[in-house]
Amino acid sequence: MKAKFRCFIGLGSNLDDPIQQVSSALNELALLDKCELINASSLYASAPVGPQDQPDFINAVAEIETELSPEALLDQLQLLEQKHQRIRERHWGPRTLDLDILLYGHQIIETERLIIPHPYMYERSFVLYPLAEINPNLSMPKGLPLSELLTACPMGSLLKI
Numbered sequence: 120m121k122a123k124f125r126c127f128i129g130l131g132s133n134l135d136d137p138i139q140q141v142s143s144a145l146n147e148l149a150l151l152d153k154c155e156l157i158n159a160s161s162l163y164a165s166a167p168v169g170p171q172d173q174p175d176f177i178n179a180v181a182e183i184e185t186e187l188s189p190e191a192l193l194d195q196l197q198l199l200e201q202k203h204q205r206i207r208e209r210h211w212g213p214r215t216l217d218l219d220i221l222l223y224g225h226q227i228i229e230t231e232r233l234i235i236p237h238p239y240m241y242e243r244s245f246v247l248y249p250l251a252e253i254n255p256n257l258s259m260p261k262g263l264p265l266s267e268l269l270t271a272c273p274m275g276s277l278l279k280i
């Protein structure tokens with residue numbers, strides 16, 4: 120039997136009915152081969168981080184258990200993004216669906232395609248608060264508790280919907 124890893128996936132959308140995009144992506148995650156959806160956060164609305172001339176985002180975080188390697192999981196997530204007709208207009212620009220591997224077990228991964236933990240997750244309220252909703256006792260691969268990251272990260276415009 121292959122080892123299974125607990126992973127957290129960040130979901131985000133700010134185009135073409137974002138609530139629908141994120142809700143259906145959560146259902147699609149649940150159907151992925153060799154993946155089990157363990158938990159999903161509520162949906163959250165937030166002002167864009169980065170360029171401000173784009174619509175507000177809908178974000179959520181999903182917890183899955185998977186036998187897929189990090190690269191194979193990334194392939195699956197990129198296929199889902201394509202299914203949602205993701206167009207990368209510009210760096211940090213609007214998107215129909217963004218799926219990021221935030222954490223893969225307690226592994227630290229730095230390859231050409233993947234940096235895990237996700238490099239920006241420590242400072243983004245739209246990642247940290249949904250993560251805390253489903254797993255308040257989580258700690259990062261080097262042992263830093265999520266609760267400590269939260270005290271340094273105000274909720275800002277983040278709104279649970």
Ligand code: ROI
Nearest residue numbers: 131165166167168169176211212
């Ligand atoms: N801002 C918010 N609020 N939510 C996101 O998911 C998000 N994703 C991005 C950028 C454009 C950086 N800003 C975001 O990729």
